[in-house]
Amino acid sequence: MAEKVLVTREIPEAGLRPLEDFDVTVLSERPPERGEHLEAAQGIDGVLSTLTEKIDAEFMNAAGESLKVIANMAVGYDNVDVATANERDIVVTNTPDVLDETTADTAFMLLLAAARRLGEGERIVRSGNWEAWGPKMLLGPDVWGKKLGIVGFGRIGQALARRARGFDMEILYSGRSRREEAEKEFDARYLKLDAMLGECDFLSLHTPLTEETTHLIGAGELEKMKPEAVLVNTSRGPVVDESALAEALAEGRIFAAGLDVYENEPEVHPKLLELENVVLAPHIGSASFETRDKMAAMAGEDLRAVLRGEQPRNPVNA
Numbered sequence: 001m002a003e004k005v006l007v008t009r010e011i012p013e014a015g016l017r018p019l020e021d022f023d024v025t026v027l028s029e030r031p032p033e034r035g036e037h038l039e040a041a042q043g044i045d046g047v048l049s050t051l052t053e054k055i056d057a058e059f060m061n062a063a064g065e066s067l068k069v070i071a072n073m074a075v076g077y078d079n080v081d082v083a084t085a086n087e088r089d090i091v092v093t094n095t096p097d098v099l100d101e102t103t104a105d106t107a108f109m110l111l112l113a114a115a116r117r118l119g120e121g122e123r124i125v126r127s128g129n130w131e132a133w134g135p136k137m138l139l140g141p142d143v144w145g146k147k148l149g150i151v152g153f154g155r156i157g158q159a160l161a162r163r164a165r166g167f168d169m170e171i172l173y174s175g176r177s178r179r180e181e182a183e184k185e186f187d188a189r190y191l192k193l194d195a196m197l198g199e200c201d202f203l204s205l206h207t208p209l210t211e212e213t214t215h216l217i218g219a220g221e222l223e224k225m226k227p228e229a230v231l232v233n234t235s236r237g238p239v240v241d242e243s244a245l246a247e248a249l250a251e252g253r254i255f256a257a258g259l260d261v262y263e264n265e266p267e268v269h270p271k272l273l274e275l276e277n278v279v280l281a282p283h284i285g286s287a288s289f290e291t292r293d294k295m296a297a298m299a300g301e302d303l304r305a306v307l308r309g310e311q312p313r314n315p316v317n318a
């Protein structure tokens, strides 16, 4: 009998192709209700999940002994309880590398849009209230030639640096370790986060969500940034203390922010929704046709590999 596979959301066809030999249930276009999710888990051999589903002990209990693989269609896997998966010998995989360039595009798009006030401008044009070109209308800081601070100088952080170098930006970075090769490639300078906060004009976050990085940027950190600085977050929402950010933006303690991720998605802090100086995107960091195809295919292929007794390409646990 074919193994049972649960695909929690409708995904690009490229992710379903590798699963053709299995008994596949695709749950829903929207994030499934918890009850529906747990019921569908019963007796499955593998799950292809996305970041909107919690794959925790309760889910693994609902699935039972048969569950062998959790293939998460995202590079981040903070929605998966990897410790419990380890205890149960369940392989967890993610989709690294394929989304680096697209996510860096999104970060740079938000950086430009927040600095040059694209959201505000669009709202003015659409409202019919645009009266005339104005010598002092919607001014913002230049991006080119400024200092960009990157928190987390891994693949996505470096892809962002490559774009920024095209704008003659100076690259500063902070993170757990020095990246000497990348320093040479981008002429980048390593700094402790605290020192970088006060020096950079733009700060972009590219760190996974862990206990250590939760609220990495809070009131104290925002206080250290320049008043003309712009914060960009395409990593995970809880890396930033959203209410502290809303306050800093409202009081003009930093110039603007560009956000793709939020602490309680899809909810957005109500104060942020009222502010003009923040560009809000609905977690679309990797949302290009090409990249979503690659992510789906990678997750599907790894899931198939585990069920076939082969080595998956991207295991995150031993």
Ligand code: DGY
Pocket (backbone or CB within 6 Å): 051, 073, 074, 075, 076, 077, 099, 235, 283, 284, 285, 286, 287
């Ligand atoms: C990821 O892969 O972690 C992204 O947030 C999804 O776009």
